[in-house]
Amino acid sequence: MAQAARRNDVERTGSMTKQKILATAQELFANNGYNGTTVKAIASRLDLTDPAIYYHFRSKRHIFDSLLQSSGAGQFVAADNEVPSREDLIDRMMSTFNAYARQPDMLRMLFRQQYRGDPASNQRRRETMATFQATLAPLFTRLYGETGPAILEAVGLVTLGIIWDAILSYGHGFAQVVEQPWFAQRARKLFEIAMPPVPA
Amino acid sequence: MMRAAAPQDGECVQRRGDETRRRILGAALDLFARDGFEATTVRTIADACGLTDAALYYYFRSKRAILNALWQAPQINALDAVPVRPALTEQVLSELVDAMLAVNARQNAFIRILVQQALAGDPIAVAMHKDAMARWRRYLTPHFEASFDRDDAALRVDLFMMLTIGLTFSDQMDHGAAYASLGLHPAYRERVKAIANIVLGPRDRAPA
Numbered sequence: 001m002a003q004a005a006r007r008n009d010v011e012r013t014g015s016m017t018k019q020k021i022l023a024t025a026q027e028l029f030a031n032n033g034y035n036g037t038t039v040k041a042i043a044s045r046l047d048l049t050d051p052a053i054y055y056h057f058r059s060k061r062h063i064f065d066s067l068l069q070s071s072g073a074g075q076f077v078a079a080d081n082e083v084p085s086r087e088d089l090i091d092r093m094m095s096t097f098n099a100y101a102r103q104p105d106m107l108r109m110l111f112r113q114q115y116r117g118d119p120a121s122n123q124r125r126r127e128t129m130a131t132f133q134a135t136l137a138p139l140f141t142r143l144y145g146e147t148g149p150a151i152l153e154a155v156g157l158v159t160l161g162i163i164w165d166a167i168l169s170y171g172h173g174f175a176q177v178v179e180q181p182w183f184a185q186r187a188r189k190l191f192e193i194a195m196p197p198v199p200a
Numbered sequence: 201m202m203r204a205a206a207p208q209d210g211e212c213v214q215r216r217g218d219e220t221r222r223r224i225l226g227a228a229l230d231l232f233a234r235d236g237f238e239a240t241t242v243r244t245i246a247d248a249c250g251l252t253d254a255a256l257y258y259y260f261r262s263k264r265a266i267l268n269a270l271w272q273a274p275q276i277n278a279l280d281a282v283p284v285r286p287a288l289t290e291q292v293l294s295e296l297v298d299a300m301l302a303v304n305a306r307q308n309a310f311i312r313i314l315v316q317q318a319l320a321g322d323p324i325a326v327a328m329h330k331d332a333m334a335r336w337r338r339y340l341t342p343h344f345e346a347s348f349d350r351d352d353a354a355l356r357v358d359l360f361m362m363l364t365i366g367l368t369f370s371d372q373m374d375h376g377a378a379y380a381s382l383g384l385h386p387a388y389r390e391r392v393k394a395i396a397n398i399v400l401g402p403r404d405r406a407p408a
Contacts, residue, residue: 033320035239112319114373115312116236122373129370147398154399157366158359165365168318168329190359194399 018056020046022070025063030108031172034064034118064113068124071106083142086197092136093191097159098184104175111167132156143198155194162187221259223249225273228266233309234377236316237267270313271324279303279339288347290401296343296360297393300336304368305383312372336361360400367392 024045028037039060043053057063084092100107113121133152140148170177177183227248231240242263246256260266280299285292304311314332317325337357344353344360372379382388 035236036320108319112316115315115319115369117373117376125370125373150395150398154363154395157370157395158362158399159366160370161362161364161366164369165333165362168315168326169333171318171321171326186358189355190362193355193359194363196403 014056017046017048017052021048021053021056021063022067025060026067026105026109029064029067029112030105033112034060034109034116039063065120067106067109068120071103071110071124071128084139086143086195089139089143090188090191090195092139093155093159093195094184094188096132097162097187097191100159100163101178101183104178107163108167108174111164129156144195151195155191158190158194159187162190217259220249220251224251224256224259224266225269229270229309229313230377232267232270232316233312236320237263237313237322238320267313267317268324270310271328273310279335282343284342284346286346288343288402290397292343292346293396293401294393296340297364297396298389300364301383301389301392304364305380308372308377308380308383311368312376315369315372333361356400360396363396363399364392367395 021042025037025042028041028045032041037060039050039053042060042063043050053063057066110121110125114125133149133156136152137149140152142148144151166177166183167174224245228240228245231245231248235244240263242256243253245263245266246253249256260269280302282292282295282299314325314328318329340357340360341353344356347353348356368379368383371382375382
């Protein structure tokens with residue numbers, strides 16, 4: 001009993017350390033880039049030694065891949081069979097947008113790696129876009145007919161454009177900018193133009 | 201005789217010097233775009249031009265000086281003129297997409313360096329990004345104001361720009377240096393025009 005409890009304690013501490021390593025690494029990857037971040041830098045931010053990090057992750061690449069796996073794919077709400085209203089679709093797009101905007105460090109980390117041409121990060125991006133498209137296309141088709149999937153694709157690209165432009169323009173300040181009400185309001189206005197009312 | 205020949209030699213050296221400078225800038229443009237500014241060494245650039253490090257330092261004091269010279273290249277101002285028409289038709293939209301894709305393809309290496317430097321927090325690159333966005337806004341606005349009031353036109357300009365940023369960066373991520381030719385491919389241009397027309401074109405299509 002006592003031994004099992006101790007093992008649980010150790011496991012819990014271990015998994016907490018793992019979470020701390022991931023959170024710190026994400027912040028450093030976002031601020032300094034993957035190449036500009038060393039395992040030593042991650043360790044010293046956490047008052048750990050390098051071997052303590054290597055106990056949890058075999059390499060810096062493994063830390064990155066682990067973060068990549070946790071990035072927000074597959075959170076899109078599945079389609080039901082009703083014809084959605086335009087307002088409903090705009091709301092769904094806004095919740096996707098807001099879910100993205102709530103993870104600013106992850107977005108900056110991914111953008112840096114994707115733009116450098118890192119294959120795993122770009123693979124993840126394509127998978128996320130494909131899931132987004134596959135999940136929401138039936139809804140858009142029910143409302144907009146055959147132009148639905150193209151409207152959806154455009155709205156997905158606009159979402160990326162807004163986020164990438166803001167990362168480039170605000171850098172470290174991106175995390176504060178996404179909290180500003182105007183940031184989401186502007187996205188909603190652009191979605192409203194891209195997704196026009198359907199004539200009765 | 202000897203005296204008269206001297207200036208000619210000087211001119212020749214000068215011309216060769218200019219050509220070497222251009223060669224260094226061309227090689228640096230490609231290498232910075234591919235590997236990033238930080239990861240590129242002066243030695244790699246010199247090797248690519250068949251020069252020694254020492255010879256390269258004769259032309260540029262530092263790697264940073266090469267980047268600064270690239271920033272000042274006149275190419276960034278070259279936007280193809282699209283005449284403003286009485287209304288924003290599908291045709292006008294198509295010409296604006298062509299102009300955008302032509303600039304992006306032509307400046308692919310330059311944009312890739314700029315984006316990576318802005319991501320690394322280089323203040324010059326961040327300022328240049330904002331400046332380029334402002335220039336695009338000024339360029340697009342009269343075309344949209346031909347059909348929409350000022351506020352609506354501003355939103356549509358914003359939509360055009362965010363759409364093209366999302367599209368261009370996605371394709372640059374997937375194609376790297378090859379985006380320069382992809383961006384000019386007729387099938388690719390048609391695809392971009394179709395997307396732009398569906399969300400920004402005149403809305404006379406049949407409902408579902």
